[in-house]
Amino acid sequence: MLEIRDLHVQFHTSDHEAVRGIDLKVDDGEIMGLVGESGSGKTVTAMMVAGLLQSDRVKTKGQILLDGEDLLRADGDDLRRRQGKDICVVFQEPMSALNPVMRIGPQVEECLRVHTKLSKAERRELALQAMRDVDLDDVEEVYKKYPHELSGGMLQRVCIAAAIVSRPRLLLADEPTTALDVTIQAQILELLKRLNRERDMSILFISHNLNVVRKLCTRVAVMERGLIVEEGETDQVFHRPQAPYTQRLIAAIPTRRKIDG
DSSP: OEEEEEEEEEETTOSSOSEEEEEEEEOTTOEEEEEOOTTSSHHHHHHHHHTOSOTTTEEEEEEEEETTEEGGGOOHHHHHHHBTTTEEEEOSOHHHHSOTTSOHHHHHHHHHHHHOOOOHHHHHHHHHHHHHHTTOSSHHHHHHSOGGGSOHHHHHHHHHHHHHTTOOSEEEEESTTTTSOHHHHHHHHHHHHHHHHHHOOEEEEEESOHHHHHHHOSEEEEEETTEEEEEEEHHHHHHSOOSHHHHHHHHTSOOHHHHHO
């Protein structure tokens, strides 16, 4: 489905590459984890896949293949067709991702408005269904509210609803649970698992939290300073890490013994 080959990314304002020649593959129906500390290059990788970094900001080399089509060389119209339809993104801060002066309903519908010729009534019904699919209660009321009227957990569900309303094949989830408390975080992870299972939707899950990745992902790649230093089945990487960087990350995971002193 998605295959990244020898991807290099360098911002025009920087003298070094943010991504230094990585290879990564996400299969159909798979939940793939991409982990690393801040500045490791994982978010830049996701933004390149989503087409959110333009050539006036970065210099690139390599390939990003979606079903064999190189997104780095796609023309503007084809890339826009892919964005929001085949590939959707959920970001870390839902309040930042949503327009504060626009009601929730039209924001969930936005992708349908851009990529389909559905009527207003049809878009509304699909938006309401997407909101039900992410376990929002009283969706008719939520549809009419503004972002500031919802809790953080509800806002993240709204963002996921907006991402899945067009039934994309690939969801890029960039630290989607970081700003949430532990209980809501667990609910969002279960929601992503269910969407993956029920819709056969591939997910590239980006996080610095190894415990979260372990609960969600079947495979994981570890990034350090723009390079993938280790990749494999999640349990294998956790129980038998090979790269020194991965070993340090796992050693730093808080345990009950560490917390209790």
